[in-house]
Amino acid sequence: SYVLTQPPSVSVAPGKTASVTCGGDNIGTKSVHWYQQKPGQAPDLVVYDNRDRPSGIPERFSGSNSGETATLTISRVEVGDEADYYCQVWDFSSDRWVFGGGTKLTVL
Amino acid sequence: QVQLVESGGGVVKPGGSLRLSCAASGFPFSDYYISWIRQAPGKGLEWISFISSSGVYTKYSDSVQGRFTIARDNTKNSLYLQMNSLTAADTAVYFCVREASTRQLGMDVWGQGTTVTVSS
Numbered sequence: 576s577y578v579l580t581q582p583p584s585v586s587v588a589p590g591k592t593a594s595v596t597c598g599g600d601n602i603g604t605k606s607v608h609w610y611q612q613k614p615g616q617a618p619d620l621v622v623y624d625n626r627d628r629p630s631g632i633p634e635r636f637s638g639s640n641s642g643e644t645a646t647l648t649i650s651r652v653e654v655g656d657e658a659d660y661y662c663q664v665w666d667f668s669s670d671r672w673v674f675g676g677g678t679k680l681t682v683l
Numbered sequence: 684q685v686q687l688v689e690s691g692g693g694v695v696k697p698g699g700s701l702r703l704s705c706a707a708s709g710f711p712f713s714d715y716y717i718s719w720i721r722q723a724p725g726k727g728l729e730w731i732s733f734i735s736s737s738g739v740y741t742k743y744s745d746s747v748q749g750r751f752t753i754a755r756d757n758t759k760n761s762l763y764l765q766m767n768s769l770t771a772a773d774t775a776v777y778f779c780v781r782e783a784s785t786r787q788l789g790m791d792v793w794g795q796g797t798t799v800t801v802s803s
Contacts, residue, residue: 663789670742674727
């Protein structure tokens with residue numbers, strides 16, 4: 576089955592740029608979605624189809640995907656961005672959704 | 684507004700059964716695929732099942748295949764998850780989630796979740 580690998584944690588200072596990676600076999604050929612989950616809340620979609628943002632999501636959130644790694648980039652990080660971030664793809668070979676293990680973003 | 688509301692969670696003994704429900708509103712329910720996703724305490728998100736818009740096609744993760752059954756009633760704008768042979772590993776918050784109009788658009792509407800605890 577398809578596996579997505581995320582770092583367990585990323586730390587960043589306020590105002591700086593955070594990058595959360597998501598590794599997978601030839602992931603550059605897939606459509607990657609990113610979700611933000613704050614404590615006690617349901618996840619929210621923040622990036623879909625590698626780089627597009629749903630309405631209401633700040634431009635500070637961006638995505639890229641190439642080769643073996645997809646990346647969620649958060650610019651000018653704010654304290655309110657502190658959350659768990661999950662990547663997701665549709666695995667055509669198994670006809671199933673797959674999530675990465677999640678990355679806890681800490682704003683120092 | 685567009686909304687999914689889960690219910691039916693609770694405490695159940697190992698080996699027991701539970702049926703979760705999800706009520707949809709604010710959008711044409713019968714046009715969308717819906718998934719169940721769960722999150723064990725302190726753990727990540729795990730997709731467990733989806734059902735097609737008509738209800739004809741379903742799919743399950745290996746972890747629940749043969750024990751859980753997903754179903755929907757489009758006349759009632761409702762989704763269900765019948766869970767049998769429950770074990771401690773099924774303890775989690777269960778989310779009902781709308782898949783956007785194509786899989787390239789991700790999952791755009793999430794319920795608030797309902798908690799299932801399997802314990803003797």
